[in-house]
């Protein structure tokens with residue numbers, strides 16, 4: 153199923169080494185001004201080729217919008233963006249049909265589709281599919297920003313390097329765009345970069361954690377049960393390849409707290425009802441409380457590594473050592489930051505449209 157959302161429906165299509173990848177959205181309110189430059193800026197943030205922290209595959213990810221916009225405004229028709237795949241080298245991938253990569257989708261996809269799936273570059277299991285998600289979110293965030301809803305994702309952990317002190321939203325918004333790992337602290341960003349380079353030099357990879365904050369969401373957004381904010385955002389986040397964990401607010405740590413520690417007391421600040429703390433991550437009963445929506449997304453280390461690892465030869469039914477060649481991200485996290493940010497925007501627009509907030 154390549155479609156997600158209800159009032160703002162997102163569809164992604166294509167495959168890593170096919171002619172195109174892209175995204176389409178339905179439900180963007182007609183008449184909304186949509187800047188193609190702003191969309192391209194988001195696409196560029198996700199594109200590969202940013203020095204030693206990402207794959208050397210050189211793709212400009214220039215998006216061509218073929219439907220849904222006229223004279224800079226949404227027409228009400230589906231908005232469709234296409235990105236041509238240019239720098240494809242599929243030579244390494246045939247081998248993975250016989251000897252599947254540990255940690256990648258080769259084996260279950262081969263069994264499920266009986267070999268009919270486009271396996272080149274990981275096909276539809278490639279991180280490249282997320283260009284369509286960024287496209288959909290880059291449209292959504294423009295509608296949200298006009299209503300003062302802002303989304304920010306940032307890298308807070310790479311391997312063992314962690315950002316301990318959070319930077320305020322507006323400063324972080326600027327700082328995350330000044331370095332290749334999308335961290336809001338320059339010194340920590342350097343350490344994260346070193347961690348990625350070191351893993352790569354050792355023919356290995358590292359994982360990490362992205363934190364996402366949504367500001368300005370009015371009270372009451374969310375459609376329980378199954379359209380709660382948590383269920384909707386986590387369905388989107390868990391669809392991003394490489395994601396192995398999502399937690400809201402205090403998350404798993406709340407399991408060790410008492411109610412008296414975990415509850416966020418209501419207070420009046422500047423004549424507004426807010427909470428003193430935000431262990432709930434801005435969500436109660438699946439509805440927004442008006443506090444910042446806060447969640448974290450854990451990415452596993454990239455599975456395609458050049459270090460020898462054991463797999464099996466499916467035809468010979470024998471164990472075999474595998475060295476993965478090809479061009480891979482030594483860490484998914486930096487390129488996943490704009491994916492988390494924009495796809496979260498798509499979800500929040502969907503929920504706000506469903507609830508009649510827009």
Ligand SMILES: Cc1cc2nc3c(=O)[nH]c(=O)nc-3n(C[C@H](O)[C@H](O)[C@H](O)COP(=O)(O)O)c2cc1C
Nearest residue numbers: 256257277278279393394395455456480481487488
């Ligand atoms: C932006 C992005 C880039 C990625 N780049 C790679 C890569 O270069 N090599 C790789 O093996 N996996 C990469 N992945 C992850 C795989 O697509 C993913 O691990 C695979 O589809 C298996 O799915 P799973 O990890 O969710 O189980 C990337 C993911 C994202 C979001």
